[in-house]
Amino acid sequence: MLGLPDRITALLFDLDGVLTDTAAVHAQAWKQTFEEEGYTFDIATDYVLYVDGKAREDGIRSFLASRDVHPPESEITRIGTVKNDLVLRLIREQGVEAYEGSRRYLEAAKAADLQLALVSSSANAEEVLKVTGMDRYMQERVDGVVKRELNLPGKPAPDTFLEAARRLRVEPAHAAVFEDALAGVQAGAAGRFGFVVGVNRANQAEALKASGADVVVDDLGELL
Ligand SMILES: O=P(O)(O)OC[C@H]1O[C@@H](O)[C@H](O)[C@@H](O)[C@@H]1O
Numbered sequence: 001m002l003g004l005p006d007r008i009t010a011l012l013f014d015l016d017g018v019l020t021d022t023a024a025v026h027a028q029a030w031k032q033t034f035e036e037e038g039y040t041f042d043i044a045t046d047y048v049l050y051v052d053g054k055a056r057e058d059g060i061r062s063f064l065a066s067r068d069v070h071p072p073e074s075e076i077t078r079i080g081t082v083k084n085d086l087v088l089r090l091i092r093e094q095g096v097e098a099y100e101g102s103r104r105y106l107e108a109a110k111a112a113d114l115q116l117a118l119v120s121s122s123a124n125a126e127e128v129l130k131v132t133g134m135d136r137y138m139q140e141r142v143d144g145v146v147k148r149e150l151n152l153p154g155k156p157a158p159d160t161f162l163e164a165a166r167r168l169r170v171e172p173a174h175a176a177v178f179e180d181a182l183a184g185v186q187a188g189a190a191g192r193f194g195f196v197v198g199v200n201r202a203n204q205a206e207a208l209k210a211s212g213a214d215v216v217v218d219d220l221g222e223l224l
Pocket residue numbers: 015016023026027051052053054055056059084120121122123124125144181
């Protein structure tokens with residue numbers, strides 16, 4: 001059913017790039033922020049490898065470490081605030097669109113009585129989910145704010161996905177993970193979830209497979 005093995009009863013969705021087109025906005029905001037800080041920043045490599053899918057501070061730490069820069073926490077927080085102000089401004093200016101295929105998929109999953117949860121690294125997930133009206137599909141939300149409150153390690157660690165499964169009272173083996181970021185697919189594989197769907201929005205089907213995706217699609221509508 002829905003392109004998933006029969007054992008799957010719960011679906012855990014990433015947000016930016018899986019349900020909404022906000023991944024590109026985040027990438028653009030990170031590029032502008034790091035370039036203003038004096039670094040070269042390539043979306044196809046730097047964003048994909050070091051920042052995509054990770055919590056804000058983890059992304060900053062990981063990108064700067066790739067340049068052998070290891071700043072104090074105050075500096076990480078400062079850069080994070082600059083980027084967040086920018087991404088919120090871009091989102092306000094450009095608006096947020098939910099992918100039509102994803103909306104249809106959520107609708108079908110609800111109709112099939114599957115359990116649904118959102119698992120996003122973003123501290124802005126609640127707002128983004130709400131403006132698209134997709135919050136009504138989700139029984140649970142483990143986002144960047146919850147991650148901070150519970151002090152959970154972020155993606156590529158599996159902990160945020162495991163927390164969502166725990167809240168839905170489902171074993172990881174019976175839950176499927178939907179992710180567009182390499183760090184997110186790695187988290188799904190590390191948590192031994194029953195199925196990992198890689199959503200290829202950035203021409204990286206092979207890398208998603210190599211990171212642990214069981215199947216790779218360009219759009220969730222393909223699974224219907
Ligand atoms: O800075 P935020 O909104 O808390 O988001 C953190 C991360 O959230 C992820 O969903 C995005 O893929 C990243 O690009 C982003 O950096």
